[in-house]
Amino acid sequence: MKCFLAPGLAIVAALTGVAAAPFVSTPTTTVVSEPTGLPSPYAISHHNVTTHGPYRVPATTTGAISTDILASTIAPAPPPPQIVDYPADGQLHGAQPMPYTPSGGIGTNGSLPLYKVASDFDYQSIALALYHEWIELDLFHWGLATFSEDDFQAYGIGAEDRFLLQHMADQEIGHASVLANMLGPSAPKQCTYNYPVSNVREYIDFNQKLTRWAEAGVYGFLPHLNSGPAAQMLLQSITVEARQQMVFRQFGGMFPMPEWHTPGIPQSWAWTLLAPYVASCPENQTRLIWQNFPALYILNQPNPARINGSDVWGEITTGWSNTLSTQGIPDDELCIHSNETGIACQAAIARNRSLPLSYPGREVFLRWDPPGHLVGPNSSYVTTTDAREPRFALWLSQLNVTYTPLLNVSLDARTAYTVQPNVSTWLNDPAVNGTMFLAITDEDLFVTPYNVTMVNPHVAALAVYQAG
Template sequence: MAPSAAFGATALLALVVNVGAVPVASEPTTTLTSYLRCQTPYVIEHHNVTSHGPYDGPPATTTGALSTKILAPSIEPAPPPPQIVEYPADGELHGDQPAPFTPSGGIGTNGSLPIYKVASDFDYQSLALALYQEWIELDLFHWGLATYPEEQFDAFGIDAETRFLIQHMADQEIGHATVISNMLGPQAPKQCTYNYPVSNVPEWVDFNQKLTRWGEAGVYGFLPKLNSGPAAQMLLQSITIEARQQMSFRQMGGQFPMPEWHTPGIPQSWAWTLLAPYISSCPYNQTRLIWQNFPALHILNQPNPARINGSDVFNETTGGYANTLSTEDLNEDDFCVNATDPLLDCPPAISNNRSISLSYPGRQVFLQWDAPGQLVGPNNSYVTTTNVQEPKYALWLSQLNVTYTPLLNVSLEERTAYTFQPNISTWRNNPAVNGTMFMALTDVDLMVTPYNVSLVNPHVAALAVYQAG
């Protein structure tokens, strides 16, 4: 029973072989069996990256996203498929059963042999993006453990057992990278070098929880749209682990583990925009991506989870798309990890309840955004672009909602504005704006929902992570 070549020797089936009939005898006999065991497959070649920091090599000879013939400037909204509209959804069966206890319908349910490989350009480019994400996580987790002394981890409550958890999470990325690389084939992206916007343990933990959030949300955005259902299945079984990693890093940072009721999905161009600036250089002839890189949105009063009062801040980030918290201006008494009041403290824990919220409805949020044309990503070979001349709205993407608030006091010369955090709920008693979420500036308030968020891309001026809770 040979495994599919597209997925290597991963058919972990033990075949039981009866080596002979047992003769009839008056004394007890034993049926002898032998087990043909499949060889445990090797993981992909990987190593600890030895170089970190911004790219300082020669200008790239190829710049911009991968591209071919473009059929239209954007994808226009269209009516829903009629079979979905017409299905009665009354709890009754409306088709013949293909097998006992099996309803009609579904995708990939006809018994055809699953092939665990990409099946379209959409599949390839989406999984290649996911692989870039897995590689940076593998390095980032190892790098932090190797860079910061144990005493600094201990000072913020991250003890040896928790550090072993982080090491284990890095090892998980080896498996994720192996699975995706096998599905992509020989041109799959390889490990790169990286540049991280952090200088101590709390900043590193905060960057981790933001990076794993856009990695998780980026896959949720494209997973149900892959042409290859088998590839989607494999990726699903990796991204569920990444979701647990994101929650773990929130817990290490003293944040409530999962304040939201739903985790949003974001378009691939959003995930690549947020990821690419932290990749310094990649091997020659590295697989290039098609996705857009938007300009950076700087949230000037980004909430700071390391503070006792994390919402009362200004310019306390390390900059860039992640808007990672900065501890530069914090005194020891400002750190919530040092607070003695259980309603104010934030030690690493399964859960923390803090009486001062990181953000709140009606909060004035000050914004500044970069001009397009910046060189970002591997070897500074990608270019930030946007079609927007004048942004007019802040788009808040969280849970199941896309909500717009108007930009006020817009200065195109300074590229600054402000808006107010909206007071909306996904469900009653469930604030929609919560957790580690996403904000974009747009020139229209286009109606989009979780499955078609990418339709707003032609209207996005800048992009960032917003730390709502």
């Protein structure tokens, strides 16, 4: 007689080396202990970070790690011939490796999957993802410890919602454990952090932006990993990250998912957006290769805390993330104080706001930093750019990269403005929507979702734009 392990039992056996037998139990609403005989692998060691704030000690090491650099840019090349030549006619064109299985695919030849990184690209990408898991673990806990129940309740975030926030923090333990085990002993450790927020509304906004660029950062590199098994493990974590981002939008009284597609961004974009909020890391912390671009400040960044979120100026707490600020806004202009449908923005499953946060034709005013600022762990990374004079705004959202010209450019003041484009991904699906990304560039280089990284040599500064 053959015995088949249920998928979960097979994974336990593979990770622990212990053969587990199938079992049958009566469903309960609360699991209080593990079933006997089913050992689980240990989660990574972690702790509550007790120190928060900026790093004020001079750096002893600066810059990203590097080795021999073969060229300043990667030259474009034609697509692989096997993709061009495949007829895509619905017929079978190769022998089947086993019944009901088509020819082709990657990692489908029966070889044993190893859940580990397989190249420098894999290591540096997954190490970046681990930095994100660590900050999310701390950030979710920090908010619960910093703000009172009354603070949360004022925004419609009750006890059960706060338990969801705690649960999302616990999820990061599992995510960090998976990634650290695939990286090995040199995996990045927990750090200390500096958050650009002073109240619950700013905290929720920073969370929904951070989880978006962390999610988008993985989507950008996931199909390029050499290790398919590592990509599979990371995929099963990042899908939860996507749900977390949606929850934070709901906590902020915004529509949960206005876009039809979630964009992917290059690793250097994700590291640029994350690094300013990492204060210090342990000695001998693994360093990253990714670039840190200068900060882009959106001077009239849409503010979803306002009744009219597009009628705004200077209400951000920081560059890069452009987290909203509520400081100095009169109570009668904050949507949290309204109960009117279409205006109210207390936490909810969905809010359909009457006044759009942004719209085609809106003038967007920009200022950017010069390169050379120290950022990131222990102030040990330096912002850099290879771009010449900025000439375009790059809007990255959904499946599209769209350029608009920069107008009234002042290189001395490092300011300009551009006009939000009127473009659609599909009919009735505005391309510029949701929590998305805005960069300024010296060239309107044609790129698509799979090769957005090719634009990096042309990026002068970078920001998150709150389009909807």
